[in-house]
Amino acid sequence: MEQGKQSMLSGWFAALTRKKLRIAAFEQHDRNPNSRALDRQAMLLLTVQGLYGIANALSGTFLPIYLWKASQSYGLIGWFNFVQYAVSGLTFWLAGKWVKEYNKMNSLRLGVALSGVFYFIVLLLGKTAVTYAYLLGAVNGIALGCFWLAYNVVYFEITEPGNRDRFNGWAGLLGSGAGIVVPWLSGTIITLSQGERGYSIIFTISAVIFVVAALLSFGLRKRDIEGRYDWKHGIKQLAERGNPWRKAVPALAAQGVREGVFMFLIGLLVFIATKNEQKLGNYSLITSLVALVSFFLIGKLLKPGRRRIAMIIGALTIAAAVTPLFWPLSYTTLLVFGISTSIFMPLYHIPMTSVVFDLIGRNEASAKHREEFVVLREAALTSGRLLGLAAYLIVLPFAGRYPQAVPWLLLAVGLFPVVGWFCIQSVIGMKDMAAARK
Structure with a gap:
């Protein structure tokens, strides 16, 4: 369930957390950096992202349910996600050189196209998809890695300091709207179509939307190449004494531990408790709407000086x-x-x-390595997700004899954001980051 919600609200995250980022202030552009207008390229990128989010929201929430109904195996769902995360992280690392030195637009297009291929394969295989679950996880991992790596870099390059908030506002509107409405619509279609046929319908619609998004992406111009990719850049940051990334990376990994389990298991538990896809759609609608309001209010009220206390309150309450x-x-x-x-x-x-993206844009030298830092960020999150999933797969065999094993596991991984706060709290408010925000 939370995997769907994360995809649905990714645009909203951007709208609220990247407002202070000023990486583009260090870049040289042809356009007026103070202009608030969005050009055709920015609008086209928004359209592609919006379609990508809608397609994922339509089917992503219900894919674990589909695999579980065919296999009746909690372990298979865990391994599917494990392979997906591992391959996605590896793709981020390998594609970094391609995105920085060659054609980042082809990486973005490949990610969209492979997402469509993924759902098309699931559609063709039907219930036998569980036999190829690991291979399917790898395909989807490559798709996610290629798309999000290229998108994050193109986002920085295609917007200006003056119009970045407007771009993020539109991205947030599209992402949150899809998150609230689309899973509910999917649940309704599956319920009214009595199961298998309903899944075929939503997978088909998702594949078609991905094809449309891939075709539209050819309207995005090839971006200029700047610099050479440094394979060891992330390692150098971690080896340098006093480097803030030495604290940010374990904090991101701690965040990933929670995500690795919660992003798929909660939706599965909702379905198991209700045996009804419509109920899962309603659950998504309610929780996403609450999240939208909460992100809006907190994003408006939260100031940089209150980040440290906000984070520890948030970490403790989501654990509770x-x-x-x-x-x-x-x-x-x-x-x-x-x-x-x-x-x-x-x-x-x-x-x-906000703190992590402030680190990326804290000075001109750092901003020039934005691709390497995006890869480092994803590597930290991926390692944490894999650790969380490994814990899930270890505990799972004991769940039959000890019914409370799963709640205790959820509480344990749910406490990891507190660990993340301890790791990163000293980085919050660094002087050079504050200067970069100004």
Whole structure:
């Protein structure tokens, strides 16, 4: 469930957390850096991102349900996600050189096209897709890695300091709108079409939308090449004494530990508790709407000077939100968990993401290595996600004999954001980062 929500609200995250980022202030552009107008290229990138988000929101929330119904295996779903995360992280690292030195637009197009191919393959395989779950996870991992690496870099290059907030505002509107409406629509289609046929319909629609997005992406111009890719740049940051990335990387990994388990397991638990896809769609609608309001309000009220206290409050409250899951599993207890998490998650995610992107843009030399830093950020998150999934796969065999094993696992991984706060709290408010924001 949270995997779907993360994809749905990714645009909203950008709108609220990248406002202070000024990487483009160090770049030389032909356009007026103070202009607030969005040119055709920016609008086209927004369209491609919007279609990509809609297609993923349409099917991504229900893909774990589809695989579980065919396999009745919690372990298979865990391994599918493990392979997906591992391959996605590896793709980020390998594609970094391609994106920086060759054609980043082809990486973006390949990511969109492979996402469409992924759902087309699932559609063709039907229930036998579980036989090829690991291969499918690898395909989707490559697609995610290629798209998001290229998108993050193109986003920096295609906008100006004067219009970046407007771009992010539109991205946030598209992302949050898709997150609220589309999963609910998917649940309705699956329920009315009585299961298998409904899944075929939503997978087909997703594949078609990806094809349209891939075709539209050819309207995006090839971007200029700047500099050479440094394979060891991330390692150099971690080896340098006093470098803030030595604290940011473990903090991101701690964030990833929680994401690795929660991003797929909560939606699966909602379906198991209700046996109804429409209920899962309703769950997504309610929690996403609450998250939208919470992100909007906290994003407006939170100031850089309050990031440290906001993060620890957010980390403790989203950990405490797991406690209802120790009660007998039901739609009500899961809804209490989902609403509580949606309310308090922005207190943690907004400062964390802002601090990391501030690190990328803290000076001109750092900004020139934006591709390498995006790869380093993803490597940290991926390592944490894999660690969280490994814990899930280790605990899973004991769940039959000890019903409370899964709630205790969720509480344990849910506490990792507190670890992340301890790692990064000294980085918050660094003088050179504050200067970069100004």
